[in-house]
Amino acid sequence: MPSITVRKLYQDNCQKLNLAWVAGASGTDNRISNDEQRPTLALVGHINLIHPNRIQVFGVAEIDYLNRLPPEAGRQMLDQLFSLSMAAVIVANGEPVPSQLRQYCERYRVPLLASTQPSPYLMDVMRIYLARILAVSTTLHGVFLDVLEIGVLITGDSAMGKSELALELISRGHGLVADDAVELYRIGPETLEARCPDMLKDFLEVRGLGILNIRSVFGETAVRPKKALKLIIHLVKANDQVMQGLDRLNIQSETQNILGVKVRRVTIPVAAGRNLAVLVEAAVRNYILQLRGIDSTRDFIDRQTRMMREQDYAADSD
Missing domain, CATH: 3.40.1390.20 (HprK N-terminal domain-like)
Incomplete structure (x- = not known):
């Protein structure tokens, strides 16, 4: 305690x-x-x-x-x-x-x-x-970023490319909070705050480049001291089994429980040629729209249902 x-x-x-x-x-x-x-x-x-x-x-x-x-x-x-x-x-x-x-x-x-x-x-x-x-805390493995003012935790197995993805997002104007070890504190009933251990602040390890000081390379605006966790991006290696198991319409939002708080989670398959930085930004933008009550998947299903009913009505009229 x-x-x-x-x-x-x-x-x-x-x-x-x-x-x-x-x-x-x-x-x-x-x-x-x-x-x-x-x-x-x-x-x-x-x-x-x-x-x-x-x-x-x-x-x-x-x-x-x-x-x-x-x-x-x-x-x-x-x-x-x-x-x-x-x-x-x-x-x-x-x-x-x-x-x-x-x-x-x-x-x-x-x-x-x-x-x-x-x-x-x-x-x-x-x-x-x-x-x-006095917040209850835990430490998770991953990279934590501020993407479009939304706190995003990128997780996945080792050698999945999390740090390279983080570097690409930072180069696109987003901010680094923590790499490798992410400290999460429950500061409210539904609020998790991410912080970086003092030893690792400002640093990002990228295979082939070593350890980079993000503040020195990209400037003061490229790092954040802390950020509330809102979205988890989980990277998995793309294969037939994974692709078949994904819900293409994503009707039910996937969540992950951390310290008693449910956090929205999006799974992204990693394969050659996929632009992960664009996919992460798109996932964050879609999350922001959902917070505003705009659900693209639900809109598509409603449109499809409406068109099917119209076709059935036209067939009955004939």
């Missing part, structure tokens, strides 16, 4: 959120993660004693509420708060940190951070950051 320490969270967001470390330095290694056994445990939010957050945020209303409580009631509230599973506390809006809250964080080894940013903005930034950093 992916996790992150409070120290790492502080380092990554310190400047953007104007974070200051106030107390609880002994809890820097407290870990934040998605708890599948406790789905009601949210990652970040305003103080909630019923469905607690891993990061509890004190905004203007929460600080005002704590300050208005009688001393004994305040201690009872904090006792209940710190009995929960909590990785850190953040006081937002530039509010003064109550001394009682500071003491509890020191006692329970819970990092206490302060921010001048409004609590709604702080929580939005934190949620996006944690969604990406």
Whole structure:
């Protein structure tokens, strides 16, 4: 299960959120993660004693509420708060940190951070950051490209020509995200984001040419840091068995399940003389049309059905 320490969270967001470390330095290694056994445990939010957050945020209303409580009631509230599973506390809006809250964080080894940013903005930034950093991930073999603003994963057996195809597409103005090892992160219920391992960024291996630095060869616009996966192009060697098994009308869209997300997949047979770059671009354009509700195959079937009915009607009239 992916996790992150409070120290790492502080380092990554310190400047953007104007974070200051106030107390609880002994809890820097407290870990934040998605708890599948406790789905009601949210990652970040305003103080909630019923469905607690891993990061509890004190905004203007929460600080005002704590300050208005009688001393004994305040201690009872904090006792209940710190009995929960909590990785850190953040006081937002530039509010003064109550001394009682500071003491509890020191006692329970819970990092206490302060921010001048409004609590709604702080929580939005934190949620996006944690969604990406704690996303469930997997690594697939293939080449990932940005083709016509659509994230495309090209897969297939070794020596199928994936890298050569990627090089041709890059030369036609499309962008490289990752070659060989593609890291996929589920950042939303139906969203997979592709990234490249740091070691392989900008590089593409082509048999006969070796390893090419795509950024150096084609320029800055030829590479992308990340892209959402929308379409899989699977290359297979063309033979009689494969060709007979293909659905020429492609009535039912083929999909592949990755991390619980179904992704549209198109199988393209590889044979001498076939322009794969053109075929990939055509597949992407067709996918874009389908997103807009335009299905060429369905239009063809409807036209054929309509013409057959017209012929039958003319025959009955005669």
